[in-house]
Amino acid sequence: MMALALQLARRGWYTTRPNPRVGCVLARDGEIVGLGWHERAGGPHAEAAALAQAGARARGATAYVTLEPCCHHGRTPPCADTLIAAGVRRVVAAMTDPNPQVAGAGIRRLREAGIEVEVGLMGAEAAALNPGFILRHRAGRPYVRAKLAMTLDGRTAAADGRSQWITGAAARRDVQRLRARSCAIVTGIGTVLADDPALTLRPDELDPGEFATHVDARTIPPPLRVIVDSRGRTPARARLLAAPGPVLIATAGAEGDAEGPVEYGCFPGPDGRVDLSALLAGLAQRQVNEVLLEAGAVLSGAMLRAGLIDELVLYIAPKLLGERGRALFDLGEVLALGQAVPLAIADLRAVGDDWRLTAHPKTSAGGV
Numbered sequence: 001m002m003a004l005a006l007q008l009a010r011r012g013w014y015t016t017r018p019n020p021r022v023g024c025v026l027a028r029d030g031e032i033v034g035l036g037w038h039e040r041a042g043g044p045h046a047e048a049a050a051l052a053q054a055g056a057r058a059r060g061a062t063a064y065v066t067l068e069p070c071c072h073h074g075r076t077p078p079c080a081d082t083l084i085a086a087g088v089r090r091v092v093a094a095m096t097d098p099n100p101q102v103a104g105a106g107i108r109r110l111r112e113a114g115i116e117v118e119v120g121l122m123g124a125e126a127a128a129l130n131p132g133f134i135l136r137h138r139a140g141r142p143y144v145r146a147k148l149a150m151t152l153d154g155r156t157a158a159a160d161g162r163s164q165w166i167t168g169a170a171a172r173r174d175v176q177r178l179r180a181r182s183c184a185i186v187t188g189i190g191t192v193l194a195d196d197p198a199l200t201l202r203p204d205e206l207d208p209g210e211f212a213t214h215v216d217a218r219t220i221p222p223p224l225r226v227i228v229d230s231r232g233r234t235p236a237r238a239r240l241l242a243a244p245g246p247v248l249i250a251t252a253g254a255e256g257d258a259e260g261p262v263e264y265g266c267f268p269g270p271d272g273r274v275d276l277s278a279l280l281a282g283l284a285q286r287q288v289n290e291v292l293l294e295a296g297a298v299l300s301g302a303m304l305r306a307g308l309i310d311e312l313v314l315y316i317a318p319k320l321l322g323e324r325g326r327a328l329f330d331l332g333e334v335l336a337l338g339q340a341v342p343l344a345i346a347d348l349r350a351v352g353d354d355w356r357l358t359a360h361p362k363t364s365a366g367g368v
Contacts, residue, residue: 017221045076063083
């Protein structure tokens, strides 16, 4: 039942932000009587959707839910109260809600109403659904996923700076999946000046297999695009500014002459550069759960050195560019093996003619 609830939660993978992805199964006498998942912010929560399907059959049922039922009023009523009113006998929650507005209070309310509550079934799998939501509430910053494309010898561009295209079409389509699940895409001014990217979400390129039939890829909200630009050098005619969707230019003080739906944010650091930790904290205040970092060696290296990257997604092309090609990260002077950044490999699989490697830096300052 909980495994099914987790599957249901995944249906909201691209559409619930900034809310968590949650699924719920109602069962009575071994029979499933209601299924529900949170589809999008402002819409019914998973428990309410399952109860609506179950109707009177919810009385005496067990609710299997991937996250502790909420107990506060937001855009929807408290799910704990809704479960109590429906006469549910037992609730099995995969994990407690890290949101301080809930954080065990939903469980207490259910128990005070005489409902049996168990917590922890498939908790690790439930946490993996919402790494950014959890980290934002526990550490005050979003989960940062860095996407980079490289050759087999670790080069991101040729000696002349050209990087389009190192990987094939399948890998580029796969990146759309990462963009679709992210609340924000962060890049650096170096990438903007060199490549002039749009960093848009392109629904037509999304793999249809990633979506259930109820999801229209065109309804996925565009992520916030963020340019780390200490001195306000973003060109007024940059493609990123002309593309639809909100843009934040993070500076260390100076503002440029960018036009359109652009907001400037000041995050001064002691060295005259953007304070990256302060930027992430600012994004968390905007309810940004997951960040996709699509940047060059300088910004990616700075984030990695600061322990602010939680996950690396590396697309590896079966090509060689040699020692004059551009490096993956600017890590400064790494003179000994003891200074190397250790990684934990989580996944490796083929994507078209390329490979996608997923790893977690062991130096990350976060953690779920």
